[in-house]
Amino acid sequence: MDTLLQQIVNGFVQGSVYAMVALGYTMVYGILGLINFAHGEVVMVGAMVAMSVIHLLIGSGLPPLLVLLISLIISMVVCMALGYGIERIAYRPLRNAPRLAPLITAIGVSMVLQNLAMMFWGREYHAFPSLLPNNSHRLSGAIITEVQILIVLIALGMMGGLLLLMHRTRLGRAMRAVAENPSAAVLMGVNINGVIAITFMLGSALAAVAGIMISANYGIVHYYMGSILGLKAFTAAVLGGIGNMRGAMVGGLLLGLIESLGAGYIGDLSGGFFGSHYQDVFAFFVLISVLIFRPSGLLGERVAERA
Amino acid sequence: MIASKSSPLLQVRNLKVAYGGIQALKGIDIDVAPGELVALIGSNGAGKTTTLKALAGLLPSTGKIHYCGKSLQHYAAHQLIQEGLVLVPEGRGVFARLTVKENLLMGAYCRHDKSSIAQDMQHIYQLFPRLAERQMQLAGTLSGGEQQMMALGRALMSRPKLLMLDEPSMGLAPMMVVKIFETIRNICAQGVSILLVEQNAKLALEVAHRGYVLENGLITLSDSAASLLGSAVVRRAYLGS
Numbered sequence: 274m275d276t277l278l279q280q281i282v283n284g285f286v287q288g289s290v291y292a293m294v295a296l297g298y299t300m301v302y303g304i305l306g307l308i309n310f311a312h313g314e315v316v317m318v319g320a321m322v323a324m325s326v327i328h329l330l331i332g333s334g335l336p337p338l339l340v341l342l343i344s345l346i347i348s349m350v351v352c353m354a355l356g357y358g359i360e361r362i363a364y365r366p367l368r369n370a371p372r373l374a375p376l377i378t379a380i381g382v383s384m385v386l387q388n389l390a391m392m393f394w395g396r397e398y399h400a401f402p403s404l405l406p407n408n409s410h411r412l413s414g415a416i417i418t419e420v421q422i423l424i425v426l427i428a429l430g431m432m433g434g435l436l437l438l439m440h441r442t443r444l445g446r447a448m449r450a451v452a453e454n455p456s457a458a459v460l461m462g463v464n465i466n467g468v469i470a471i472t473f474m475l476g477s478a479l480a481a482v483a484g485i486m487i488s489a490n491y492g493i494v495h496y497y498m499g500s501i502l503g504l505k506a507f508t509a510a511v512l513g514g515i516g517n518m519r520g521a522m523v524g525g526l527l528l529g530l531i532e533s534l535g536a537g538y539i540g541d542l543s544g545g546f547f548g549s550h551y552q553d554v555f556a557f558f559v560l561i562s563v564l565i566f567r568p569s570g571l572l573g574e575r576v577a578e579r580a
Numbered sequence: 581m582i583a584s585k586s587s588p589l590l591q592v593r594n595l596k597v598a599y600g601g602i603q604a605l606k607g608i609d610i611d612v613a614p615g616e617l618v619a620l621i622g623s624n625g626a627g628k629t630t631t632l633k634a635l636a637g638l639l640p641s642t643g644k645i646h647y648c649g650k651s652l653q654h655y656a657a658h659q660l661i662q663e664g665l666v667l668v669p670e671g672r673g674v675f676a677r678l679t680v681k682e683n684l685l686m687g688a689y690c691r692h693d694k695s696s697i698a699q700d701m702q703h704i705y706q707l708f709p710r711l712a713e714r715q716m717q718l719a720g721t722l723s724g725g726e727q728q729m730m731a732l733g734r735a736l737m738s739r740p741k742l743l744m745l746d747e748p749s750m751g752l753a754p755m756m757v758v759k760i761f762e763t764i765r766n767i768c769a770q771g772v773s774i775l776l777v778e779q780n781a782k783l784a785l786e787v788a789h790r791g792y793v794l795e796n797g798l799i800t801l802s803d804s805a806a807s808l809l810g811s812a813v814v815r816r817a818y819l820g821s
Contacts, residue, residue: 443689450675450686457673460636462661462690462738 275414280537281530282412286421286490288529289428293483294506295513295521296435297476303452303516304472306372310379311359312480313503314386315352317496319481320401320488321394323348327402337404349481355386356477357470365466383500390496398495401488424486431479432522439518448472452516501553505532508560514573523571531555587649589614589742589773590635590665595643597627597634604630606797607643612742612775617768619776619784619805621818622794628777629670631794632744635775636660636667647742662690664741670750672731676720680711683719683730687737697737704733707763725756732763736772743767744775749783761787781818785809793818 294316301309326344335343363382367375409418439445450458451468459465487502488494505528513524536552563570590612597605605627612618622628634641637657645652647665655663675683684704688697705712708729714722719730728748735743748764749757757780765787768774778784785791785805793801793814801808808814 443685446678446682446686447689449678449682453675453677454673456638457669457675458686459638459657460661460667460669460673461686461734462658463686464656464658 276537277534278413278415280533282415282417282421284530284533285526286417286424286529287533288509288526289425290483290487290490290502290525291506291509291529292432292522292525293428293479293486294502295509295525296432296518297480298507298510299513299515299518299521300448300472300476302510303518304448304469305364305368305375307364307375308379308507309359309364309473309476310376310503310507311363311382311386312476313499313501313506314383314390315355315359315477315480315499316484316487316502316506317390317494317499318355318386319348319352319477319484320494320498321390321484321496322351323481323485324399324401324488324494325394327404331402341404345482345485348485349478352477352481352484353474356473356480360470360473365469383503387496387500394494394496396496398493401492401494403489403492405489420489424490427482428486431482435475435479436518444468444471505553505556508556511570512559512563514570517570517572520570520572527571528556528559531559588612588646589616589648590775591644591646592635593644593646595631595634595641595645597630597639597641604797605634605641608792608794608797608799610775610792610799612773614741614773615768615771616790617765617774617776617788619778619781619788619791620794621778621781621784621791623818624779626794627797628779628794629746630797632667632669632746632775632777635744636665636669638667661738661740664739665744666735666738666740666742667744668731668735668746668748670746672727674719674722674727674731674734676718678719679716680719680722680730681715684711684715684734684737687734690738700737700739704736707736708733724751725753725760728752728756728760729763732760732767736767740772742773742775744777746777747779748776749778749780757783781814782809785814
């Protein structure tokens with residue numbers, strides 16, 4: 274029972290991070306039909322930048338919470354600029370190219386960013402400085418740290434804010450209109466390039482926050498961390514129905530739970546043959562199952578409707 | 581109608597459009613005067629939709645397009661609505677996953693005067709009570725006729741000076757077609773100039789002041805709508821009698 278509750282808590286925390294990253298994939302896919310495989314790298318850059326800023330400020334005598342806030346903001350700004358740059362330099366020139374071209378470019382951008390990060394920050398694992406007191410609370414048998422509580426709260430807050438933005442504002446309406454029918458949106462006076470740029474920047478800001486969350490939770494940063502995280506968040510987006518924002522949120526949380534429960538019980542279930550380090554298997558098992566049995570995802574439409 | 585002699589709202593000269601190697605428009609002239617309803621008729625593939633798309637900035641073209649005394653050469657497609665030049669595209673271009681209300685608000689995307697937007701919205705709902713009933717429904721769930729009403733209403737939300745309509749009768753039941761054309765005539769009577777593309781030549785010429793006949797990318801006839809309706813050539817080719 275304790276294990277179950279603990280795995281659910283862990284899964285929820287991990288799932289919040291997946292959901293934030295999955296949103297970036299799904300928003301870009303919804304608007305451009307492009308899988309931005311460089312998105313995971315943006316998460317990594319977000320974490321790296323935050324780490325560097327914290328190292329710079331940590332001796333300055335500023336209160337830790339303020340240091341965290343400053344690093345968060347700088348990291349978001351850097352990632353937004355990075356997201357904008359990626360779109361402007363790598364994807365926009367290929368807007369009307371066959372679909373394979375931007376896909377290959379995305380993989381290329383991902384490799385470039387990884388290697389640049391390796392050159393800049395080195396190939397070793399870095400400890401992510403912990404600024405918050407790592408107090409933990411008992412939740413009827415399960416343990417949850419304050420950092421984890423903060424992760425879940427911030428993630429839920431940002432996702433709620435994003436939904437409000439999409440459904441209650443003029444910008445959100447324009448983004449949904451462009452995603453659905455770009456040429457009609459142009460006729461309404463929407464500047465498509467502007468909306469696409471904003472989409473990339475929003476997704477990248479979420480990625481930056483997710484990068485800091487995951488680093489704060491595990492205490493480790495590495496130039497390769499975006500790769501597997503990106504793949505899992507992509508899986509979460511597909512699970513929820515790629516292009517669907519609520520789907521990305523649900524898919525992210527669900528994937529976090531599946532992974533965590535799977536890792537918690539795989540040892541017992543296989544009689545000790547598999548250990549919890551097999552947890553990555555579950556994400557890709559989910560991905561393959563969704564692609565086989567429900568390619569449109571949990572909340573995706575079965576058939577593309579077009580009036 | 582001697583409209584083309586008073587200073588025209590839209591003046592098109594020698595407009596050419598090519599798709600790859602194929603010349604879809606071979607140099608056409610069109611005028612629309614303020615308050616005028618002009619029909620552009622012709623058979624399938626004559627270049628009617630191409631003409632409207634070129635005017636809306638959606639296709640690269642050569643030739644002169646003067647609108648409100650300005651050349652439109654340096655305008656991007658998304659800037660034209662602010663000048664009052666609005667296209668309701670073929671197939672209506674509704675946003676199926678936005679609600680009716682959100683679709684109408686998209687029409688007012690470039691306007692920032694909240695109170696007059698709300699007023700115009702009420703006006704559209706009076707014009708089309710069906711839309712008022714369904715304002716919270718997703719636009720994709722509307723019937724074809726309702727979608728056409730919404731597309732017209734959405735265009736009106738931008739306060740157009742020149743409204744370009746591409747096949748508003750397409751796919752609609754006859755009753756609905758009559759209603760839509762009545763509305764088009766009313767919109768024009770309120771001072772909005774209209775450039776109407778239609779395959780249903782009879783309908784179009786009955787509401788229009790003037791008409792152009794487009795064949796294989798060239799204007800072959802242009803006259804008052806009444807004379808075109810009476811012309812033997814038009815009757816034989818487009819009116820089926």
